[in-house]
Amino acid sequence: MGINKFVMPEVIFGNGSISQIGESCLRLGAKKVFIVSDPNVIQTNWYNEITKSIEQAGLHYVNYNELTINPKDFEVEKGTQSYLENECDAVIGVGGGSTIDVAKGIAILSTNEGTIQSFEGIDKITTPLPPQIMIPTTAGSGSEVSQFTILVDSTRKIKMTIVSKSLVPDIAIIDPSVLSTKDAQLTASTGLDVLTHAIEAFVSVASTPLTDVHAQNAISLVADYLRPSVASKLNIEAKTKMAMASLQAGLAFSNAILGAVHAMSHAVGGRFDMLHGEVNAVLLPYVMEYNLLACPDKFAHIAQLLGEDIQGLTSIEAGRTAVAFVRDLSIDIGAPQRLSDMGLKEDLEAYIPELSQVALNDACMITNPRDIFLKDVDSLFRQAL
Amino acid sequence: MGINKFVMPEVIFGNGSISQIGESCLRLGAKKVFIVSDPNVIQTNWYNEITKSIEQAGLHYVNYNELTINPKDFEVEKGTQSYLENECDAVIGVGGGSTIDVAKGIAILSTNEGTIQSFEGIDKITTPLPPQIMIPTTAGSGSEVSQFTILVDSTRKIKMTIVSKSLVPDIAIIDPSVLSTKDAQLTASTGLDVLTHAIEAFVSVASTPLTDVHAQNAISLVADYLRPSVASKLNIEAKTKMAMASLQAGLAFSNAILGAVHAMSHAVGGRFDMLHGEVNAVLLPYVMEYNLLACPDKFAHIAQLLGEDIQGLTSIEAGRTAVAFVRDLSIDIGAPQRLSDMGLKEDLEAYIPELSQVALNDACMITNPRDIFLKDVDSLFRQAL
Numbered sequence: 001m002g003i004n005k006f007v008m009p010e011v012i013f014g015n016g017s018i019s020q021i022g023e024s025c026l027r028l029g030a031k032k033v034f035i036v037s038d039p040n041v042i043q044t045n046w047y048n049e050i051t052k053s054i055e056q057a058g059l060h061y062v063n064y065n066e067l068t069i070n071p072k073d074f075e076v077e078k079g080t081q082s083y084l085e086n087e088c089d090a091v092i093g094v095g096g097g098s099t100i101d102v103a104k105g106i107a108i109l110s111t112n113e114g115t116i117q118s119f120e121g122i123d124k125i126t127t128p129l130p131p132q133i134m135i136p137t138t139a140g141s142g143s144e145v146s147q148f149t150i151l152v153d154s155t156r157k158i159k160m161t162i163v164s165k166s167l168v169p170d171i172a173i174i175d176p177s178v179l180s181t182k183d184a185q186l187t188a189s190t191g192l193d194v195l196t197h198a199i200e201a202f203v204s205v206a207s208t209p210l211t212d213v214h215a216q217n218a219i220s221l222v223a224d225y226l227r228p229s230v231a232s233k234l235n236i237e238a239k240t241k242m243a244m245a246s247l248q249a250g251l252a253f254s255n256a257i258l259g260a261v262h263a264m265s266h267a268v269g270g271r272f273d274m275l276h277g278e279v280n281a282v283l284l285p286y287v288m289e290y291n292l293l294a295c296p297d298k299f300a301h302i303a304q305l306l307g308e309d310i311q312g313l314t315s316i317e318a319g320r321t322a323v324a325f326v327r328d329l330s331i332d333i334g335a336p337q338r339l340s341d342m343g344l345k346e347d348l349e350a351y352i353p354e355l356s357q358v359a360l361n362d363a364c365m366i367t368n369p370r371d372i373f374l375k376d377v378d379s380l381f382r383q384a385l
Numbered sequence: 386m387g388i389n390k391f392v393m394p395e396v397i398f399g400n401g402s403i404s405q406i407g408e409s410c411l412r413l414g415a416k417k418v419f420i421v422s423d424p425n426v427i428q429t430n431w432y433n434e435i436t437k438s439i440e441q442a443g444l445h446y447v448n449y450n451e452l453t454i455n456p457k458d459f460e461v462e463k464g465t466q467s468y469l470e471n472e473c474d475a476v477i478g479v480g481g482g483s484t485i486d487v488a489k490g491i492a493i494l495s496t497n498e499g500t501i502q503s504f505e506g507i508d509k510i511t512t513p514l515p516p517q518i519m520i521p522t523t524a525g526s527g528s529e530v531s532q533f534t535i536l537v538d539s540t541r542k543i544k545m546t547i548v549s550k551s552l553v554p555d556i557a558i559i560d561p562s563v564l565s566t567k568d569a570q571l572t573a574s575t576g577l578d579v580l581t582h583a584i585e586a587f588v589s590v591a592s593t594p595l596t597d598v599h600a601q602n603a604i605s606l607v608a609d610y611l612r613p614s615v616a617s618k619l620n621i622e623a624k625t626k627m628a629m630a631s632l633q634a635g636l637a638f639s640n641a642i643l644g645a646v647h648a649m650s651h652a653v654g655g656r657f658d659m660l661h662g663e664v665n666a667v668l669l670p671y672v673m674e675y676n677l678l679a680c681p682d683k684f685a686h687i688a689q690l691l692g693e694d695i696q697g698l699t700s701i702e703a704g705r706t707a708v709a710f711v712r713d714l715s716i717d718i719g720a721p722q723r724l725s726d727m728g729l730k731e732d733l734e735a736y737i738p739e740l741s742q743v744a745l746n747d748a749c750m751i752t753n754p755r756d757i758f759l760k761d762v763d764s765l766f767r768q769a770l
Contacts, residue, residue, distance in 0.1 A: 003399035010550070013595070014388035165395070209629050210398065213602055244594050 004208040006255045008145050009134075009169045011247065015240070017175040018135060021050050021092070022057030024171050028131035030090035032060040034083045036103040037094040038067045041137060046178045050094060050135065062086045064106075070159075070273055071098040072152045076105030076116050083110050090131040093169075096190070097141020097150075097276065100134045104149035104167050107132050116151060120160040122363070125167070132169040137178050139242045140190025140277055142197055142250020144172040150266060158270035161363040168254070174247055176240040180233050188333040189277030191226040191242055194218060194249045195326065196280040200259040201252035203291060203298050204367040211256035214248040219305040221245035223325070230333040260372055261287045263362035264380065267355040274342055281335040282342075285326050286383045292319045294370035299323075339384050352381045389593040391640045393530050394519075394554045396632065400625070402560040403520060406435050406477070407442030409556050413516035415475035417445040419468045421488040422479040423452045426522060431563045435479060435520065447471045449491075455544075455658055456483040457537045461490035461501050468495050475516040478554075481575070482526020482535075482661065485519045489534035489552050492517050502538060505545040507748070510552070517554040522563050524627045525575025525662055527582055527635020529557040535651060543655035546748040553639070559632055561625040565618050573718040574662030576611040576627055579603060579634045580711070581665040585644040586637035588676060588683050589752040593641065600637035604690040606630035608710070615718040645757055646672045648747035649765065652740040659727055666720040667727075670711050671768050677704045679755035684708075724769050737766045 012020050025033055033054060041047050042065055054061050064079045083091070083106055091110070093103030105116055107129040112119070119125055134144035143149065147168045150159050182190070198218035201211055221241050229238035264287070265279040292299050299319030303310050306325045310318035336342050356377040359365065365372065397405050410418055418439060426432050427450055439446050449464045468476070468491055476495070478488030490501055492514040497504070504510055519529035528534065534547045567575070583603035586596055606626050614623035649672070650664040677684050684704030688695050691710045695703035721727050741762040744750065750757065 003397060003402045003405065006396040006398065008393060011391040011595070012388060013391065013593070017388045020388065208398070210396070210632075213598055213633070217598055247595075248598070 006208065006210045007147060007165055007168050008251055008254070010171045011145065011174065012171060013174045013244070013247065015175060015177045015236070017173050018046055018050050018178065019053055020173060021133065021135070022053035022059065024133055024173065025054060025059055025090060026057050028090060028133070028170055030059060030131055032062070032086065032088045033090045033092050034086065034088035034106065035061050035063045035092045035094060036067070036079060036099055036106065037063060037065045038099055039065055041065070041095050041099070044178070044181055046175070047094065062088055067095070067099055067102055068273065069098060069275065070152050070269055071101040071105070071150070072154050073116050074154055075102050076109060076151060079106040080109040090133070092133045092135065094135045094137065096136070096138040097143045100136060100141060100143040101149040101151055103134065104132065104143070105151050108162070117153060117160065119162050122163045124162070125164040129166050133171045133173065134169045135173045135175070136246070138182060138186060138190040139179050139239070139246040140193040142194070142246055142253060144169060144174065145247060145250040146254035148254065152270055158358055159266035161266070163363065174243050176236065176243040179239040179243060180236065184230050184334065187230045188335050189275050189281060191222060191229060191333070192281035192284065192330060192335055193277035194242070194246045195222045195226070196261050196284050197249035197253040197258065198222065198245070199284070199288065199302060200261055201249065201256040202302065203295055203369045204256040204259055205369055206367045207256040211252040215252035215256070216305055218245045218249035218252060219302060221248070223306040226329065227332055257367040258364040259287065259291070259368035260365060260377070260380070263365040263368070264355070264359040264377065266362050266364065267359040268339070270358065271351060271355060272344055272346065274344065278336055278342060279339070281330050282337065282339055282384050283380070285323050285330070286380050288323045288326065290376065290380060291368065291370045292316065292323070349385060352378055356381060391593065391595045392532060392550055392553050393636055393639070395556045396530065396559065397556060398559045398629070398632065400560060400562045400621070402558050403431055403435050403563065404438055405558060406518065406520070407438035407444065409518055409558065410439060410444055410475060410477070411442050413475060413518070413555055415444060415516055417447070417471065417473045418475045418477050419471065419473035419491065420446050420448045420477045420479060421452070421464060421484055421491065422448060422450045423484055424450055426450070426480050426484070429563070429566055432479065447473055452480070452484055452487055453658065454483060454660065455537050455654055456486040456490070456535070457539050458501050459539055460487050461494060461536060464491040465494040475518070477518045477520065479520045479522065481521070481523040482528045485521060485526060485528040486534040486536055488519065489517065489528070490536050493547070501536060502545065504547050507548045509547070510549040514551050518556045518558065519554045520558045520560070521631070523567060523571060523575040524564050524624070524631040525578045527579070527631055527638060529554060529559065530632060530635040531639035533639065537655055543743055544651035546651070548748065559628050561621065561628040564624040564628060565621065569615050569719070572615045573720050574660050574666060576607060576614060576718070577666035577669070577715060577720055578662035579627070579631045580607045580611070581646050581669050582634035582638040582643065583607065583630070584669070584673065584687060585646055586634065586641040587687065588680055588754045589641040589644055590754055591641045591752045596637045596641035599633040600641070601690055603630045603634035603637060604687060606633070608691040611714065612717055642752040643749040644672065644676070644753035645750060645762070645765070648750040648753070649740070649744040649762065651747050651749065652744040653724070655743065656736060656740060657729055657731065659729065663721055663727060664724070666715050667722065667724055667769050668765070670708050670715070671765050673708045673711065675761065675765060676753065676755045677701065677708070734770060737763055741766060
C-alpha cells in the first residue's frame with residue numbers, strides 16, 4: 001500500500017439538523033451568505049426554516065435558483081456575478097448534486113480569476129475559496145462531502161471534472177427529514193447513484209482501507225433500505241439510512257475516485273440533459289460485468305454486503321450474484337433498464353463513437369479496475385442502449 | 386437519533402508518508418515550524434527524515450523535546466515561550482499521545498491569553514489556532530485526529546480535559562513504518578489503549594452511526610493484529626493494521642467521547658506518572674463487566690467483532706465472552722493485570738477515595754452508558770487494585 005490521503009468536511013447529521021445553519025454560518029465568520037438552490041426547493045417549508053435560521057443569526061442572504069437538471073457553466077457565471085454584486089462572503093448550496101456543484105463553481109470564480117473551464121482537472125485552484133456549507137436534499141450525489149465539482153461545458157457539450165481539496169466544503173448539513181419531499185423516481189435514481197458511487201469506489205484502483213470502510217457500509221445500507229425508501233415518502237427510518245448511505249458513499253468516492261460508469265455517464269450527461277442517477281443505474285450492471293475479471297474477490301465481497309449467500313461459490317460466481325442483485329433492485333424500484341428508455345428525442349446510437357471517446361478521456365476512467373479501450377466503451381454503450 | 390456532528394483532520398496514511406511533511410507545512414502557509422517531540426524520538430532515523438523534508442521545502446524549524454511520560458502544564462508553558470520567542474507560525478507534534486497533547490496545548494497558548502487551566506472544559510478556545518500537523522509514533526492515543534487534549538495540572542495533580550473543534554489538527558500524518566521502533570511493552574499498552582478507545586466510543590451514549598463504523602473496525606483490527614504486532618518489531622503488516630486501528634478508534638472517540646475507563650484512568654494519571662495505556666488495560670475488563678447491564682446487545686456485538694462465536698448465547702452471555710477475550714488478550718501480550726503490579730511506590734489504596742471523586746467529575750464520565758456513583762467507582766478501583 002502506498003501513501004493515501006483522506007479528507008472530509010465537518011458533518012452535521014440528523015433530523016432537524018438544518019436548524020444548525022445559522023450558527024454554522026456565524027462560526028465560519030459569514031455576514032452575507034449566497035444561497036444556491038432550485039425553483040422546487042425554495043417552495044418547501046424546510047427552505048423557509050433555513051432562511052429563518054440564517055436571519056435569526058443576524059445574517060443577510062441572497063438567493064440564486066435559476067438552475068436546471070445538470071449544472072452548467074453559464075449558471076456558475078451568472079451566479080458568480082450576483083455573488084460579487086451583492087458582496088457576499090460565503091456560499092451555501094441547498095439542493096441535489098447539480099445545485100451543490102454550481103455552488104462550488106461559484107465559490108471558485110468568486111476568488112479566482114479566469115473562466116470555470118480553466119480549473120478543469122486536478123489541483124488547478126490556487127486562491128483559497130470563501131466558506132462553503134452544503135445541504136443535500138436528494139441523498140445521492142455525495143458532492144456535499146467531496147473534493148469534486150462536475151460542470152457542463154455548454155459549448156463543448158461535455159462534463160468537466162474539477163478536483164481540489166479546496167472544494168471539500170467546510171460543513172455538510174445532512175438532514176434526512178428534507179428527503180421526504182422527493183418523489184419515487186428521484187428517490188430511485190439518486191439511490192442507485194449512491195450504490196454506483198459505493199461500488200465504483202470499492203473496486204477503484206485508488207481505494208484505501210479508510211474508503212473501503214465507508215464504501216462497504218454504503219453498499220449494505222442501500223441493499224437494505226433503498227426499496228422501502230422508494231416505497232414510502234413517510235418511511236423516515238429508510239430515508240435516514242439512505243442519507244447515511246449517501247454520505248458514506250460520498251466519503252468513499254471523494255477519496256478513492258470512481259470508474260467507467262461515471263466516465264460514461266459524464267459523457268452522456270454532457271451531451272444530453274438526462275438524469276445522472278438514471279444513466280448510472282442503466283450502465284452499472286454492464287460495467288460490473290466488464291470489471292468482474294479484474295477483481296473477482298472484491299465483487300464477491302460486494303455480493304456478501306448486498307446480502308447474497310455466496311457459500312460454495314467461486315469468486316467469479318459470487319460476483320455475478322452481485323450483478324444480478326443490482327439488476328433486480330433496479331427493476332423493483334422502477335428505474336429505466338436501457339438508455340433508449342429514457343425519453344431522449346435524439347438517436348443515441350449515432351452518438352456512441354463520440355460519447356465513447358469523451359468517456360475514455362474522463363478523469364474517472366483512470367481509476368477503473370480493468371483496462372479499458374475505445375472498443376470496450378463502445379461495446380458497453382451498445383449493450384446498454 | 387438527534388443531531389450529531391463529526392469532524393476529522395485531513396489524513397495522510399501509509400508507509401513513507403512522513404516524507405509529505407514539508408509539502409504539508411507549505412500547503413498550510415507555514416514559514417517557521419515548531420516541532421514538539423521527545424528525547425527518544427529525536428534519536429531516530431525517521432526524525433531526521435522529517436526535519437530534512439521540512440528543510441527541503443525551504444522552511445525553518447525549532448525543536449522542543451523536554452517532555453515526560455504524561456503531558457504537563459509547565460511543559461506547555463515552557464514550549465509556548467519558546468514558540469513565541471522564535472516567532473514560529475505552525476505547530477508539529479511528533480511522538481506519542483503526550484507529545485501531541487503538549488503540542489496542542491502550545492497551539493492554544495500561542496494565540497490565546499490566559500493559563501492553560503483557563504481552557505479546561507468544552508469550547509473555551511475563542512481565538513483561532515496556528516496550523517497544526519501531528520505525526521503519531523505509537524499507534525495509540527488517537528490525539529492526532531481528535532478534538533481533545535488531556536494535560537496534567539501539576540498543582541492540583543489532576544488531568545484536565547480540553548475539548549474544542551479547533552484542537553482537531555489540520556493534517557495527521559500516520560506512517561506505520563515509524564512504529565517499528567517501539568518496544569513490546571509500549572506496543573502492548575498503546576494497543577490496549579486503542580481497544581479501550583474503540584470499546585468506550587462504541588458503547589458511549591454519544592455514539593452515532595458514523596462513529597460506530599470506525600469503532601467496529603478498530604475493534605476487529607485490534608483482535609486480529611495486536612498480538613502479532615507485540616510479537617515482532619518487523620511485522621510491518623501488523624503495525625500498519627494497528628496504525629489504522631488507532632486512527633479509526635481516534636475518529637470514533639473524538640466524536641463519540643469515552644467512558645468510565647478513561648475517567649478513572651485520567652484520575653490515576655493525574656496523580657501518579659503511570660503509563661496511560663497500561664492503566665486503561667487494567668481497568669477495561671472491570672468497567673466492561675460493570676457496563677454490560679446497560680447495553681448487552683452492544684457488548685454481544687463487540688464479542689462478534691472480536692471473533693467470538695456467540696451463536697446460541699443470550700446477549701449478556703455473549704457480552705461476557707467479550708470481557709473474557711479482553712482479559713486473555715491482555716495476559717497474552719504481557720500487560721499488567723492489577724494497578725498494584727505497576728511498580729508504584731505509593732500505597733494506591735489510600736488514594737482510592739480521592740481518585741474516585743476526581744474520576745466522577747471527569748468529562749469522560751458523562752458519556753458512560755451505565756449510571757455510576759461514587760461507591761461504584763470506588764468498588765471498581767478496589768477490584769482492579
